[in-house]
Amino acid sequence: MEKLHPIMFAGTGSDVGKSIIAAAFCRIFRQDGYHPAPFKAQNMALNSYATPEGLEIGRAQAVQAEAAGVPCHTDMNPLLLKPSSDHTSQVVLNGRPIGNRSAYEYFRVEGREELRHEVCSAFDRLASRYNPIVMEGAGSISEINLRDTDLVNLPMALHAGADVILVGDIDRGGVFASVYGSLMLLRPYERERIKGILINKFRGDIRLFESGVKMLEELCGIPVVGVVPYYKDIYIEEEDSLALATKSVQTEQGKVNIAVVLLRHLSNFTDFNVLERDPRVHLFYTNNVDELAKADIILLPGSKSTLADLHELRRNGVAQAVIRAHREGATVMGICGGYQIMGQEVCDPDHVEGEIERLPGLGLLPVSTHMTGEKITRQIKFRLSAAARENSHLFTDGMQANLEGYEIHMGTTVPVYDAPVSPLNLLEDGGADGYFLDRTCIGTYIHGILDNPSFIDFLLEPFADKIADAGKSFDYHQFKEEQYNKLADHVRSHVDLPLIYKILTTHD
Numbered sequence: 191m192e193k194l195h196p197i198m199f200a201g202t203g204s205d206v207g208k209s210i211i212a213a214a215f216c217r218i219f220r221q222d223g224y225h226p227a228p229f230k231a232q233n234m235a236l237n238s239y240a241t242p243e244g245l246e247i248g249r250a251q252a253v254q255a256e257a258a259g260v261p262c263h264t265d266m267n268p269l270l271l272k273p274s275s276d277h278t279s280q281v282v283l284n285g286r287p288i289g290n291r292s293a294y295e296y297f298r299v300e301g302r303e304e305l306r307h308e309v310c311s312a313f314d315r316l317a318s319r320y321n322p323i324v325m326e327g328a329g330s331i332s333e334i335n336l337r338d339t340d341l342v343n344l345p346m347a348l349h350a351g352a353d354v355i356l357v358g359d360i361d362r363g364g365v366f367a368s369v370y371g372s373l374m375l376l377r378p379y380e381r382e383r384i385k386g387i388l389i390n391k392f393r394g395d396i397r398l399f400e401s402g403v404k405m406l407e408e409l410c411g412i413p414v415v416g417v418v419p420y421y422k423d424i425y426i427e428e429e430d431s432l433a434l435a436t437k438s439v440q441t442e443q444g445k446v447n448i449a450v451v452l453l454r455h456l457s458n459f460t461d462f463n464v465l466e467r468d469p470r471v472h473l474f475y476t477n478n479v480d481e482l483a484k485a486d487i488i489l490l491p492g493s494k495s496t497l498a499d500l501h502e503l504r505r506n507g508v509a510q511a512v513i514r515a516h517r518e519g520a521t522v523m524g525i526c527g528g529y530q531i532m533g534q535e536v537c538d539p540d541h542v543e544g545e546i547e548r549l550p551g552l553g554l555l556p557v558s559t560h561m562t563g564e565k566i567t568r569q570i571k572f573r574l575s576a577a578a579r580e581n582s583h584l585f586t587d588g589m590q591a592n593l594e595g596y597e598i599h600m601g602t603t604v605p606v607y608d609a610p611v612s613p614l615n616l617l618e619d620g621g622a623d624g625y626f627l628d629r630t631c632i633g634t635y636i637h638g639i640l641d642n643p644s645f646i647d648f649l650l651e652p653f654a655d656k657i658a659d660a661g662k663s664f665d666y667h668q669f670k671e672e673q674y675n676k677l678a679d680h681v682r683s684h685v686d687l688p689l690i691y692k693i694l695t696t697h698d
């Protein structure tokens with residue numbers, strides 16, 4: 191295939207839809223016979239993913255890699271900042287944490303050149319393996335006060351020799367000013383790299399915007415390569431928990447009601463995407479104690495800051511509400527940070543997470559957690575333990591499919607001294623995971639465990655009468671493939687693709 195220049199989707203601001211557009215182009219290039227890969231030098235998100243090598247990257251690049259049909263790799267997102275409070279972030283470089291930095295420390299010029307060297311090297315490695323590289327900028331391209339320390343927008347595009355498409359969001363208004371203003375604030379040699387404008391999230395009749403397109407082109411001297419309508423019926427994983435705001439917060443009659451406890455530092459909320467689409471289930475997010483009381487199943491999600499969130503749960507009464515609901519028959523399951531919260535205690539003597547050194551947990555599981563400096567990041571295959579399967583009718587033939595998931599955590603959790611060893615899962619490598627007390631009380635470190643249809647069946651098995659005539663679970667992998675294709679079709683039919691190919695092959 192012909193070599194294409196790297197293409198970068200940069201924004202007039204954050205949340206203009208860069209990640210999704212980049213995912214769409216990953217799929218489009220793949221459909222057209224190329225071998226694309228995504229790249230974003232630096233990501234700030236709590237939603238991360240483990241690569242096949244057992245290293246950590248931002249979830250958005252993992253999704254884009256899936257759209258591109260290639261395995262994800264840390265070279266696709268060499269720098270990941272995971273905010274742990276308003277002022278500090280854990281810095282993950284090439285998949286491994288290198289410590290916590292305050293925002294001030296981080297943006298100081300010092301040390302930046304080392305990081306720049308790292309992200310540029312990651313890009314170069316990736317560019318030697320894939321064609322084209324579909325790059326994503328971060329936030330706005332015109333944060334002029336941060337220009338000299340920027341690692342992810344124009345300096346990266348210049349290093350890569352990328353053609354930049356500036357994405358503007360027409361839904362929030364002010365698209366002319368934001369596009370024109372962003373361009374004007376760039377230096378001339380930076381502006382030269384902007385080869386197209388893409389208007390995203392358009393609602394209404396596109397014909398009414400035709401004159402607007404002409405005006406923008408005349409004003410900016412850059413072609414508008416597409417006006418992409420807002421879509422509602424395509425499901426692609428969202429980059430950050432902003433999307434949570436649009437989700438359900440209440441119970442619904444006639445389904446298994448599953449409450450996900452809203453934690454302030456909730457991480458990996460994508461753990462619940464499959465359940466959310468399961469016809470047997472009504473999933474909602476809450477920290478309202480009355481709604482929790484009505485749930486059949488309560489899920490405690492992962493948390494970047496387990497101790498801080500546990501403290502908050504005790505303060506706002508949610509901890510007590512979960513304990514009460516469990517006593518009255520609800521199933522409680524914790525994933526990662528949520529699992530740690532369910533135990534007897536969480537200790538952080540070395541201040542890995544922060545100030546708090548120790549807190550009692552909810553006491554639902556006889557385990558105790560210690561935070562350690564070492565971070566575990568890995569993809570794993572596993573199966574349910576014999577104890578977990580004992581009262582289940584799903585695994586009677588002794589055969590059990592391998593389940594898949596991934597781990598990202600600092601804590602280690604063990605049974606308290608007098609408690610029996612009773613893991614929920616047995617790992618392929620011989621290890622064990624989580625704790626199985628009984629069908630109503632379980633914990634696991636495995637993210638993505640609820641992407642496995644047979645695990646969902648296991649979780650819902652005790653509620654069989656409630657869901658007797660609801661539909662069956664569905665194939666998530668096939669669903670995701672369909673969604674990437676739908677997204678690609680949608681974007682393809684609203685951009686001038688021949689023009690984009692021309693841009694990506696024309697020397698300048």
Ligand SMILES: NC(=O)CC[C@H](N)C(=O)O
Pocket residue numbers: 457458491492493494495496525526527528598599600601602
């Ligand atoms: N992903 C998580 O839930 C992490 C839990 C906890 N903060 C840890 O690092 O161990």
